[in-house]
Amino acid sequence: MSAEKMTMAQAINAALRDAIAQDDSVVVFGEDVAQLGGVFRVTDGLHRDFGESRVFDTPLAESGIVGMAVGMAMNGMRPVVEMQFDAFAYPAFEQIVSHVAKLGNRTRGKVRLPIVIRIPYAGGIGGVEHHCDSSEAYYAHTPGLTVVAPATNADAYGLLRAAIAGSDPVVFLEPKKHYFAREEVDVSVAVPPIGRAVVRRPGKDATLIAYGPSVPVALAAAEQAATEGRDLGVVDLRSIVPFDDETVCAEVRKTGRAVVVAEAPGFASVASEIAARVGERCFHHLEAPVRRVTGFDVPYPPPKLEHHFLPGVDRILDAVDTLQWEDAA
Amino acid sequence: MSAGQLKAAITPARLLDETGRLVRGASKPDAEALAEGYRKLVFARRLNEQCGALVRQGRLAVYPSSRGQEACQVACASVLSDGDWLFPTYRDTAAIAARGVDPVEVLTLLRGDWHCGYDPNEHKVAPQATPLATQLLHAVGVGHAARLKGEDTVVMALCGDGATSEGDFHEACNFAAVFKAPVVFFVQNNKYAISVPLARQSVAPSLAAKAIGYGMPGFRVDGNDLPALEKVLGEAVARARAGEGPTLVEADTYRIESHTNADDASRYRADDEVADWLPRDPLLRVKAYLTAVGALDDEREREITAAAEEMAAAVRAGVGAETSADPEEIFAHLYSTPTPQLAEQRAALRAELDLEEA
Ligand SMILES: Cc1ncc(C[n+]2csc(CCOP(=O)(O)OP(=O)(O)O)c2C)c(N)n1
Numbered sequence: 229m230s231a232e233k234m235t236m237a238q239a240i241n242a243a244l245r246d247a248i249a250q251d252d253s254v255v256v257f258g259e260d261v262a263q264l265g266g267v268f269r270v271t272d273g274l275h276r277d278f279g280e281s282r283v284f285d286t287p288l289a290e291s292g293i294v295g296m297a298v299g300m301a302m303n304g305m306r307p308v309v310e311m312q313f314d315a316f317a318y319p320a321f322e323q324i325v326s327h328v329a330k331l332g333n334r335t336r337g338k339v340r341l342p343i344v345i346r347i348p349y350a351g352g353i354g355g356v357e358h359h360c361d362s363s364e365a366y367y368a369h370t371p372g373l374t375v376v377a378p379a380t381n382a383d384a385y386g387l388l389r390a391a392i393a394g395s396d397p398v399v400f401l402e403p404k405k406h407y408f409a410r411e412e413v414d415v416s417v418a419v420p421p422i423g424r425a426v427v428r429r430p431g432k433d434a435t436l437i438a439y440g441p442s443v444p445v446a447l448a449a450a451e452q453a454a455t456e457g458r459d460l461g462v463v464d465l466r467s468i469v470p471f472d473d474e475t476v477c478a479e480v481r482k483t484g485r486a487v488v489v490a491e492a493p494g495f496a497s498v499a500s501e502i503a504a505r506v507g508e509r510c511f512h513h514l515e516a517p518v519r520r521v522t523g524f525d526v527p528y529p530p531p532k533l534e535h536h537f538l539p540g541v542d543r544i545l546d547a548v549d550t551l552q553w554e555d556a557a
Numbered sequence: 558m559s560a561g562q563l564k565a566a567i568t569p570a571r572l573l574d575e576t577g578r579l580v581r582g583a584s585k586p587d588a589e590a591l592a593e594g595y596r597k598l599v600f601a602r603r604l605n606e607q608c609g610a611l612v613r614q615g616r617l618a619v620y621p622s623s624r625g626q627e628a629c630q631v632a633c634a635s636v637l638s639d640g641d642w643l644f645p646t647y648r649d650t651a652a653i654a655a656r657g658v659d660p661v662e663v664l665t666l667l668r669g670d671w672h673c674g675y676d677p678n679e680h681k682v683a684p685q686a687t688p689l690a691t692q693l694l695h696a697v698g699v700g701h702a703a704r705l706k707g708e709d710t711v712v713m714a715l716c717g718d719g720a721t722s723e724g725d726f727h728e729a730c731n732f733a734a735v736f737k738a739p740v741v742f743f744v745q746n747n748k749y750a751i752s753v754p755l756a757r758q759s760v761a762p763s764l765a766a767k768a769i770g771y772g773m774p775g776f777r778v779d780g781n782d783l784p785a786l787e788k789v790l791g792e793a794v795a796r797a798r799a800g801e802g803p804t805l806v807e808a809d810t811y812r813i814e815s816h817t818n819a820d821d822a823s824r825y826r827a828d829d830e831v832a833d834w835l836p837r838d839p840l841l842r843v844k845a846y847l848t849a850v851g852a853l854d855d856e857r858e859r860e861i862t863a864a865a866e867e868m869a870a871a872v873r874a875g876v877g878a879e880t881s882a883d884p885e886e887i888f889a890h891l892y893s894t895p896t897p898q899l900a901e902q903r904a905a906l907r908a909e910l911d912l913e914e915a
């Protein structure tokens with residue numbers, strides 16, 4: 229099969245469709261996922277084509293959805309559940325932290341939970357409160373969870389297939405501002421293993437490290453820097469857990485300078501973890517401290533103010549400017 | 558639990574039928590009070606229409622309409638006294654306005670300027686809750702605190718049919734019943750949670766019937782019948798005030814419009830179903846009744862319409878005015894004293910803004 233233009237919503241839909249078709253144990257459920265096809269239409273047509281036993285709406289209760297997924301996984305199924313928005317996953321937090329993440333460890337690996345929790349996440353869509361949270365740190369901080377955040381439509385397809393096929397629970401963070409953007413997707417290429425970052429743009433002068441919705445922002449910044457004579461590379465993590473130290477550090481060692489870009493508030497964040505790891509591993513190669521460009525340490529602002537919160541090209545380039553270039557010459 | 562209690566929790570109470578005739582055995586509502594209620598219904602309807610127009614013009618980020626549910630919106634506010642509290646959801650803009658809050662202040666949230674535009678303490682109206690059912694526990698807390706302080710405050714806690722599936726709904730009902738908290742849980746059963754029909758939320762005989770399991774009274778009421786709602790909710794408020802504890806009231810109503818302007822209800826429900834509910838419009842029957850008893854004539858109708866138009870014009874002007882959103886405000890309210898980190902970040906944003914302005 230050759231490449232096809234599709235949106236991220238369609239790419240995820242295709243991944244679900246192919247997984248349901250190929251594996252009888254895959255079931256998709258959540259709020260509004262069946263008849264409506266999801267509020268973002270990600271599950272559009274799946275209920276129609278595969279029926280109620282494979283794709284179904286649940287009562288409105290996130291703890292119920294994830295808790296039931298645990299039981300179904302214990303009994304041989306591969307549940308792929310949808311949390312309607314990032315902030316509406318919080319009622320399921322107890323199930324995710326206490327059971328989804330820990331049951332494998334608790335039972336010495338006797339019980340494995342191949343569950344995928346899909347979460348439309350992050351901002352940039354003008355959503356009112358509770359619709360734009362970047363909640364990745366909660367999950368990344370919880371040992372036992374795999375945390376994936378695709379930045380391209382092709383990765384959304386491939387990584388979701390990998391997540392569903394794997395034997396461990398995955399929190400799959402879908403940047404909702406990407407849902408309706410079209411890109412080439414070739415569903416026939418090999419599924420990338422979860423845990424490998426990818427160099428989206430090689431660069432000689434500094435390395436931007438990003439994931440999910442921040443990757444295109446980092447690429448735009450690199451594009452802009454190039455016109456100003458600075459060659460910035462961009463690494464797309466793809467998965468936050470497992471973290472690909474090797475790819476990230478290899479790039480940073482080449483450039484000696486790094487900026488981490490993420491939408492979530494910066495304090496005690498994934499960006500902080502990345503900066504710390506890079507600092508520890510690349511210290512002798514660094515020309516300047518690793519910088520973080522993140523959201524402010526405030527709740528996600530109302531629609532009219534979100535652009536002040538989101539890390540943009542200017543803030544990234546300002547941070548790059550502080551990386552002690554005067555010593556370089 | 559008696560057979561009568563079960564019946565009250567399952568069969569909707571009614572005073573006015575769809576044509577505006579008093580049902581058999583019902584006592585006559587006070588015509589003057591009902592005419593006042595009618596004015597509020599017209600206001601609520603006009604507000605829904607105005608907000609619909611504003612969202613189409615892009616002046617509101619989103620609008621969840623309560624069209625068809627205006628009797629619920631008006632009744633839950635009108636049965637409260639000044640010192641009582643209302644805990645509304647995103648769909649209850651009209652109820653908050655009926656409580657006396659300026660609709661322009663209420664719309665701050667949906668306009669995208671701030672998360673809540675009114676002072677909850679001033680109006681005794683909690684911020685509109687979006688995370689479903691979470692506010693119900695806060696309502697129980699406000700009520701229980703009032704009892705501990707020796708105050709006779711009553712709390713009206715609103716939620717939808719879908720929200721009754723959340724764990725917090727269960728916890729709130731149970732806490733309220735155990736602590737005999739002065740709370741009225743008012744569920745507007747509009748038959749849908751976005752696309753999901755009631756049958757997927759619950760197979761209980763009714764939502765009000767759940768009250769029985771918690772050990773509190775439950776009542777089902779025709780949610781498009783203003784006097785019936787005011788009677789049932791008013792009695793629940795009186796019980797709460799008298800120290801007799803919580804009540805669960807379920808309104809049998811219908812969401813006439815899509816979930817919000819962003820939703821397309823034709824994907825999951827038939828037009829016929831909506832058409833069936835249109836004649837049950839909460840405004841029609843009150844108008845018919847008042848006209849029949851001579852409490853509403855053309856002149857009064859014109860006066861009410863004109864006043865509603867004036868309100869709508871004020872909403873247009875207020876929502877259309879230049880945005881009041883201040884970027885630095887995102888740092889302003891998190892802590893009573895800002896942390897050093899926030900002060901630093903605020904200064905950084907200020908510097909960016911100054912550069913832009915320069
Ligand atoms: C905890 C939580 N989960 C999901 C949502 C997303 N959501 C917003 S409204 C809604 C449907 C609510 O239905 P119902 O309680 O019947 O109220 P209605 O909208 O019909 O007034 C959903 C699923 C949410 N706001 N909060």
Ligand SMILES: [Mg+2]
Nearest residue numbers: 717718749750
């Ligand atoms: Mg509903």
